[in-house]
Amino acid sequence: MARIAVDMQELSEKISIVSKVVPSKVIKPILGCVLFDLNEKGVYLLASDLETSVKARLNCEYEGLGKFAVDAKVLYEVVKTLPNDVGATLELTPSNLSIECGKSKFKLSAVDPTDFPEVSLGTIGASFEIEASLLYNMIERVIFCAAVDEFMRNLNGVYWELGNGFLRLVSSDGFRLALAEQRLPIRSEMGFLLSLKSMKELMNVTRGCGEKNLRFEYDGKRVGIMVADVETVVRVVEVEFPDYKRVLPKAFKTKVVVSTNDLIESLRRTMVIAKRGSESIRIEVVENVLILSSRSPDYGEVNEEIEVRKEGEDIIAAFNPKFLIEALRHIETEEVEMNFIDSTSPLQMNPLDVEGYLYVVMPIRIV
Amino acid sequence: MARIAVDMQELSEKISIVSKVVPSKVIKPILGCVLFDLNEKGVYLLASDLETSVKARLNCEYEGLGKFAVDAKVLYEVVKTLPNDVGATLELTPSNLSIECGKSKFKLSAVDPTDFPEVSLGTIGASFEIEASLLYNMIERVIFCAAVDEFMRNLNGVYWELGNGFLRLVSSDGFRLALAEQRLPIRSEMGFLLSLKSMKELMNVTRGCGEKNLRFEYDGKRVGIMVADVETVVRVVEVEFPDYKRVLPKAFKTKVVVSTNDLIESLRRTMVIAKRGSESIRIEVVENVLILSSRSPDYGEVNEEIEVRKEGEDIIAAFNPKFLIEALRHIETEEVEMNFIDSTSPLQMNPLDVEGYLYVVMPIRIV
Numbered sequence: 057m058a059r060i061a062v063d064m065q066e067l068s069e070k071i072s073i074v075s076k077v078v079p080s081k082v083i084k085p086i087l088g089c090v091l092f093d094l095n096e097k098g099v100y101l102l103a104s105d106l107e108t109s110v111k112a113r114l115n116c117e118y119e120g121l122g123k124f125a126v127d128a129k130v131l132y133e134v135v136k137t138l139p140n141d142v143g144a145t146l147e148l149t150p151s152n153l154s155i156e157c158g159k160s161k162f163k164l165s166a167v168d169p170t171d172f173p174e175v176s177l178g179t180i181g182a183s184f185e186i187e188a189s190l191l192y193n194m195i196e197r198v199i200f201c202a203a204v205d206e207f208m209r210n211l212n213g214v215y216w217e218l219g220n221g222f223l224r225l226v227s228s229d230g231f232r233l234a235l236a237e238q239r240l241p242i243r244s245e246m247g248f249l250l251s252l253k254s255m256k257e258l259m260n261v262t263r264g265c266g267e268k269n270l271r272f273e274y275d276g277k278r279v280g281i282m283v284a285d286v287e288t289v290v291r292v293v294e295v296e297f298p299d300y301k302r303v304l305p306k307a308f309k310t311k312v313v314v315s316t317n318d319l320i321e322s323l324r325r326t327m328v329i330a331k332r333g334s335e336s337i338r339i340e341v342v343e344n345v346l347i348l349s350s351r352s353p354d355y356g357e358v359n360e361e362i363e364v365r366k367e368g369e370d371i372i373a374a375f376n377p378k379f380l381i382e383a384l385r386h387i388e389t390e391e392v393e394m395n396f397i398d399s400t401s402p403l404q405m406n407p408l409d410v411e412g413y414l415y416v417v418m419p420i421r422i423v
Numbered sequence: 424m425a426r427i428a429v430d431m432q433e434l435s436e437k438i439s440i441v442s443k444v445v446p447s448k449v450i451k452p453i454l455g456c457v458l459f460d461l462n463e464k465g466v467y468l469l470a471s472d473l474e475t476s477v478k479a480r481l482n483c484e485y486e487g488l489g490k491f492a493v494d495a496k497v498l499y500e501v502v503k504t505l506p507n508d509v510g511a512t513l514e515l516t517p518s519n520l521s522i523e524c525g526k527s528k529f530k531l532s533a534v535d536p537t538d539f540p541e542v543s544l545g546t547i548g549a550s551f552e553i554e555a556s557l558l559y560n561m562i563e564r565v566i567f568c569a570a571v572d573e574f575m576r577n578l579n580g581v582y583w584e585l586g587n588g589f590l591r592l593v594s595s596d597g598f599r600l601a602l603a604e605q606r607l608p609i610r611s612e613m614g615f616l617l618s619l620k621s622m623k624e625l626m627n628v629t630r631g632c633g634e635k636n637l638r639f640e641y642d643g644k645r646v647g648i649m650v651a652d653v654e655t656v657v658r659v660v661e662v663e664f665p666d667y668k669r670v671l672p673k674a675f676k677t678k679v680v681v682s683t684n685d686l687i688e689s690l691r692r693t694m695v696i697a698k699r700g701s702e703s704i705r706i707e708v709v710e711n712v713l714i715l716s717s718r719s720p721d722y723g724e725v726n727e728e729i730e731v732r733k734e735g736e737d738i739i740a741a742f743n744p745k746f747l748i749e750a751l752r753h754i755e756t757e758e759v760e761m762n763f764i765d766s767t768s769p770l771q772m773n774p775l776d777v778e779g780y781l782y783v784v785m786p787i788r789i790v
Contacts, residue, residue: 130722133695137688152723160692164723321504325527328500355497356519356531 058094058120060146064157067144068135070112073286074103075128076260077110084171089125091172092148094118102172103128108257109175113285124148125169134162175289178275182218182244186272188265188283194225194236195259197386197413202252203229214255215297216279219245226300232379233303234386236413249297250279254290261288303416305404310368310396312341313408319346319392320384322360326350327377329358336420337377341396342370350377373399374420380405383415425461425487427513431524434511435502437479440653441470442495443627444477451538456492458539459515461485469539470495475624476542480652491515492536501529542656545642549585549611553639555632555650561592561603562626564753564780569619570596581622582664583646586612593667599746600670601753603780616664617646621657628655670783672771677735677763679708680775686713686759687751689727693717694744696725703787704744708763709737717744740766741787747772750782 075090082088091102099114134155138144144157148166155162195214203211208229217224224237250258258281262270270283281288326337326348333352340347341364348360373396384392389407396403399422406414442457449455458469466481501522505511511524515533522529562581570578575596584591591604617625625648629637637650648655693704693715700719707714708731715727740763751759756774763770766789773781 127722130695130699134692137692137695139688159728160689161726162692162696162723163725165721321506322527325501325504325529328497328504329529332497354532355494356529358530359528361526 058118058122058124058148060092060094060099060114060116060118060148062114062116062144062146064135064138064142064144065140066115067146068138068140070101070114070285071128071132071135073261074101074110074112075132077103077105077108077257078128079105085127085167086125086169086171087173088127088129089167089169089172090128090131091169092124092126092153094121094123094148096121104173104175105253106173107251107291108254109173109289110257110261111287111289115285120148122148123169123172124150124153125167125172126153126164127167130164134164175278177273177278177280177289180273181276182242182246183271183273184218184223184240184242186223186238186240186270188262188268188270190238191270192259192262192265194223194238194413195255195262197236198225198227198234199252199255199259200382200386201229201232201234201415202227202255204252206252209293210249210295210297213249213251213293213297215247215249215300217247218242226297228298228300228303231376231418232383233300233416234383234413235300235304235416238412246274247297248274248279249293249295250290251293258288258290261286303402305395305397305402305416308368308395308397308404310341310366310371310394312346312394312396313365313391314346314362314394316384316387316390316392318362320381322348322362323377323381323384326358326360327381329355330377334420335376335378336374338372338374338422340370340372341366368396371396371399372422373403374422375403375417376420379417383417386413386415425485425489425491425515427459427461427466427481427483427485427515429481429483429511429513431502431505431509431511432507433482434513435505435507437468437481437652438495438499438502440628441468441477441479442499444470444472444475444624445495446472452494452534453492453536453538454540455494455496456534456536456539457495457498458536459491459493459520461488461490461515463488471540471542472620473540474618474658475621476540476656477624477628478654478656482652487515489515490536490539491517491520492534492539493520493531494534497531501531542645544640544645544647544656547640548643549609549613550638550640551585551590551607551609553590553605553607553637555629555635555637557605558637559626559629559632561590561605561780562622562629564603565592565594565601566619566622566626567749567753568596568599568601568782569594569622571619573619576660577616577662577664580616580618580660582614582616582667584614585609593664595665595667595670598743598785599750600667600783601750601780602667602671602783605779613641614664615641615646616660616662617657618660625655625657628653670769672762672764672769672783675735675762675764675771677708677733677738677761679713679761679763680732680758681713681729681761683751683754683757683759685729687748689715689729690744690748690751693725693727694748696722697744701787702743702745703741705739705741705789707737707739708733735763738763738766739789740770741789742770742784743787746784750784753780753782 147154273280330350351357391408514521640647697717718724
C-alpha cells in the first residue's frame with residue numbers, strides 16, 4: 057500500500073495533461089489507464105496510446121513505492137468535479153485507488169499495471185532548447201493545414217526540418233501548405249514527420265507553459281519533449297513527407313497588401329453564397345480595388361470590394377474561400393501580403409513585414 | 424419593385440427572430456422563406472412552420488408595396504455577416520432581393536410568395552397581460568422537464584392553466600414534473616397544451632424583452648403573444664394533458680433544508696460513478712447529515728456527506744441524479760427544501776421561502 061498527499065489543483069492539472077493522450081477506445085483496459093509510478097525519485101503519472109507517451113511528475117508528499125493503474129477517464133472526471141482549492145489524500149493498493157477530499161470519498165477500482173507500455177528514448181542523436189510558447193505558436197500556425205484523413209499518412213501530420221540554424225515546421229493537405237520557421241542554433245541536419253494526433257498532444261503539453269524552457273531530443277525513431285515536469289515521447293511516422301520546396305511559388309507578378317480583417321469579413325460574406333454553389337470565389341484585382349464575388353445557381357450572388365495597395369499586374373483567380381479564411385485567421389498582423397503569379401499558380405499569403413511564416417493556397421480553375 | 428432603407432442592427436435582429444421558426448427541412452420552398460410584407464401599415468417580416476407563425480414589424484423607411492419571399496437561412500447568414508453599425512438598402516422585385524450595405528452587394532433569388540401560409544387568431548376568448556421577463560422565467564423553469572419524444576404528444580410540451588387569479592405552467596416527462604405559477608388577474612378558467620417546439624419559439628421571441636409588456640390572447644385553438652413589435656401565433660396541441668394534480672405529493676414526513684450549491688456539487692461527483700453503473704444514487708438522511716452514494720460494478724464507488732437541517736424522520740431513497748441536478752440548476756435560492764414522504768413516494772423540491780415553483784421527482788426502487 058502507498059499513500060499520497062497532494063493539492064487538488066496540482067493533481068487535477070497533471071491528470072488532465074496525461075489523460076488526454078488516452079484514446080477513447082482501447083483494446084486492453086491497461087491502455088485506458090493512468091499509471092501512478094511511485095519510485096525513489098518521486099511520483100510520476102503516465103499515460104500512453106503506444107504512439108505517444110506522456111509522463112508528468114506530481115509534486116506531492118508520499119510514502120510507499122509501487123505501480124498502480126486506474127481508468128483514466130473516470131479519474132479525470134473525478135478530479136475535475138472535486139474542489140480545486142483543497143488538499144486530497146490518495147491511498148493506493150493493487151485493488152483500489154481511494155481519494156479522500158473534504159467530505160468526498162471515492163474508491164476507484166485499480167487495474168493490474170503489469171502490461172503498461174514502457175516507452176523511453178534511445179541514444180540521443182540531436183537536441184535543442186526553445187521557449188515553450190514559441191514552439192506552441194509555430195505548431196498552431198501550421199497544424200490546421202495538415203490532412204485530416206489518417207490514411208493519407210504522409211500528409212496527416214507536421215513535418216519537422218532542422219538544420220542550417222533553423223527549425224522549420226511544414227504541413228499540407230495537398231491543396232494548401234503552411235510553413236513556420238524559427239532561427240535556432242542547430243548544427244545537425246534532419247527531417248521527420250510527426251502524426252497529427254501526436255502534434256495535438258504536443259500542443260496540449262506545451263499549452264500554458266509560457267516562457268518556460270522546452271528541451272527537445274531525437275533518437276532517430278522517437279522525439280522527446282521535456283517541459284515543466286512533463287516528458288512526452290512521440291514516435292516518428294516512418295513515411296516520406298513530399299518535397300514541399302518544389303511547391304513554394306517564386307517570381308511573383310502581383311503583390312497586393314490588404315487589411316487582414318477586411319479580407320476575412322468579406323470572405324465570410326462571400327462564403328454564404330459560395331457554400332451553396334461551387335464552393336469557390338473569384339478574386340479580381342483591378343488597379344487598387346480587390347473584388348470578391350461568388351454565385352450560386354439557386355440562391356443568388358454576392359459582390360464585395362476592398363481597397364488595397366498593389367504592385368505589378370492586375371489579376372483574376374479563383375479559390376476555395378475556406379482555405380483563405382483559415383490561413384488569414386492565423387495571420388496576426390493588421391495587413392497581409394497576397395503574392396500572385398497568375399490565375400493557375402499557387403497564391404502565397406504572408407503577414408506584412410514579418411518573417412517566419414507563410415501560407416500557400418492552390419487556385420481553382422476559372423471555368 | 425419596392426425599396427427599404429433600414430439600420431443593419433434592426434434588420435439583423437428582426438430576421439434573427441422570425442427565421443428561427445423556419446424548420447431545417449421543408450417540403451415546399453416557400454415554407455423555408457421569410458416573407459417581406461410591405462403594406463400601408465408598415466413593413467412586416469413573417470415566417471411559419473404551420474404550427475407556429477412569427478410576424479415582426481421592421482422599423483424602416485420604405486416605398487412601394489407588395490409581398491416578397493426569400494430563403495430564410497441564406498438571408499439570416501447574410502445579415503449576420505454584414506456589419507451591424509451601418510445602414511442598408513434593400514431592393515425587392517418578384518425575382519430578386521438585393522441588399523447593398525457599404526461595399527457589399529448581395530442579390531438573392533426570390534421565391535413566389537403566393538402560397539405563404541396566413542395564420543391569424545379568431546375571436547378572442549381570453550386575454551391577459553404580463554411582464555415579458557416574468558413569462559420567460561416561468562417557461563425556463565419548467566420546459567426542461569417536458570418529454571423530448573415527439574410521439575409522446577401529451578407530454579411533449581408545456582401545459583398552461585389559467586384561472587382563479589393564477590397563471591400556471593406545468594411540464595412532465597412521466598419521471599419528473601415542474602410547476603411554475605404566477606398571480607394574474609384572470610377571470611376565465613381554461614387549460615391547453617403547447618408543443619415543446621412552440622414553447623422554444625415563445626422563449627426565443629420573449630428573450631431579452633425585459634420588463635416590456637406582453638399581451639396574451641387565446642381563441643380556443645390558437646394562442647397569440649404580442650411583445651415588442653413581434654406577434655407570435657401558436658396552435659394548441661389537441662390532446663389532453665394528464666391530471667398532474669394527482670401526482671403532487673402531500674403530507675410530507677421529512678423536510679430537509681440544504682445548500683443548493685453543495686448539493687449540486689456533490690451530485691456532479693456521484694454522477695461520475697452513477698453513470699457507469701445503475702444511473703442511480705442513494706440519498707440517506709441521518710440526523711443532520713445527508714449522505715449521497717453510488718456504486719459501479721466495474722469502476723468503484725463514491726460517498727459524499729453534506730450537513731443539512733432536518734425536520735421529521737430519517738429517510739433513505741434512490742434517484743436518477745440527472746433529474747435532481749437539472750431541477751436544482753433552476754432553483755435560484757441559496758438553500759433548497761427537499762420534502763420526502765417515504766422511499767417509494769415522489770420527492771418534492773422547492774426553493775426555500777419562495778413561492779411559485781416546485782419540482783417533483785419520482786424515486787427509483789432501492790434493490
